[in-house]
Amino acid sequence: MSKRLIWTRIAKLAGTMVVVGVIAGPAMAQQAPAKAAPAPVVKAAPAPVAEPAPGPNSGAVKIDLSLDYVSQYYLRGMMLQDEGLILQPNAKLTFALYESDGMIQSLDWYVGLWNSFHSDQSDYAATTSEAWFEADPYTGVKFGLPSNFGADVSYVVRSFPNGWRDTIQEIDLAINYNDADLMSGFGLPALNPYVLFAFELRDEAGSEDIYNEVGIAPAVTLMESETYPVTLSFPVKLGLSLDGYYGNGSDFGYLSFGPDLSVPLSFIPAEFGAWRAHAGVTMIWADEMAQDNSLTGSQDDLEVYGTVGVSMSY
Numbered sequence: 001m002s003k004r005l006i007w008t009r010i011a012k013l014a015g016t017m018v019v020v021g022v023i024a025g026p027a028m029a030q031q032a033p034a035k036a037a038p039a040p041v042v043k044a045a046p047a048p049v050a051e052p053a054p055g056p057n058s059g060a061v062k063i064d065l066s067l068d069y070v071s072q073y074y075l076r077g078m079m080l081q082d083e084g085l086i087l088q089p090n091a092k093l094t095f096a097l098y099e100s101d102g103m104i105q106s107l108d109w110y111v112g113l114w115n116s117f118h119s120d121q122s123d124y125a126a127t128t129s130e131a132w133f134e135a136d137p138y139t140g141v142k143f144g145l146p147s148n149f150g151a152d153v154s155y156v157v158r159s160f161p162n163g164w165r166d167t168i169q170e171i172d173l174a175i176n177y178n179d180a181d182l183m184s185g186f187g188l189p190a191l192n193p194y195v196l197f198a199f200e201l202r203d204e205a206g207s208e209d210i211y212n213e214v215g216i217a218p219a220v221t222l223m224e225s226e227t228y229p230v231t232l233s234f235p236v237k238l239g240l241s242l243d244g245y246y247g248n249g250s251d252f253g254y255l256s257f258g259p260d261l262s263v264p265l266s267f268i269p270a271e272f273g274a275w276r277a278h279a280g281v282t283m284i285w286a287d288e289m290a291q292d293n294s295l296t297g298s299q300d301d302l303e304v305y306g307t308v309g310v311s312m313s314y
Contacts, residue, residue, distance in 0.1 A: 155169075250287055284303045
């Protein structure tokens with residue numbers, strides 16, 4: 001092959017490479033950017049995360065604890081203690097089991113223990129000198145019903161560790177109505193009315209009787225504040241006997257009423273629960289039959305006692 005033919009083919013090959021480079025160069029530049037200036041990496045936006053429910057406890061289990069000091073202890077209008085230090089702690093555990101838009105809108109099951117401790121036992125013939133006067137274990141179910149109604153069915157055992165009285169077992173049925181929407185239309189605070197029926201299943205010291213209670217618990221915000229709003233409530237209770245609860249021949253038991261002030265303890269971090277403090281004064285007007293059932297023997301027609309307490313919900 002002659003040198004001239006060789007150089008001719010080299011020239012054609014070089015020309016072909018130049019043409020390919022001119023055509024492919026821009027496309028390659030678009031598909032593969034130069035290493036000296038890499039394209040910025042753009043990360044995909046994270047998927048939205050649902051916000052947690054307000055408050056530290058968004059689960060289905062709720063804890064309620066409280067401790068009250070009372071100057072006198074009354075059980076449904078009957079004075080059981082008016083001397084010494086009286087402390088009444090309560091512990092309650094609630095399980096939210098069910099929610100729907102049907103006839104039963106919610107179903108909660110709860111279990112708890114209410115107590116009364118007395119430093120003075122001189123007003124009753126206790127078999128021991130223990131300060132543990134009363135211990136009431138209880139359990140029940142709470143129903144949320146349509147039209148702002150609710151129902152509560154509970155089983156309560158009223159026991160007395162120091163032995164002054166035998167145990168009482170009862171079934172309690174309560175029906176309540178949340179009238180906040182109704183009363184707001186009149187510019188008035190909600191009354192929160194309720195009715196309670198207590199059926200004694202077994203009274204080891206007497207007959208099995210029936211107790212009835214009707215009440216309201218209106219409340220208003222007395223002092224507005226972002227951290228320490230003050231709430232004023234005014235509970236009113238009417239205790240009645242449906243079947244010899246206060247003795248034969250008496251249907252009226254007592255009427256109690258009085259103001260109660262409460263305030264959140266906002267200085268406690270929310271992760272430790274919602275804490276509140278309260279203080280109130282209660283007046284009790286009792287029937288003679290209720291007074292006759294008093295342990296102190298000194299209950300008058302009208303009595304006044306005070307309460308100071310603290311509570312926590314989580």
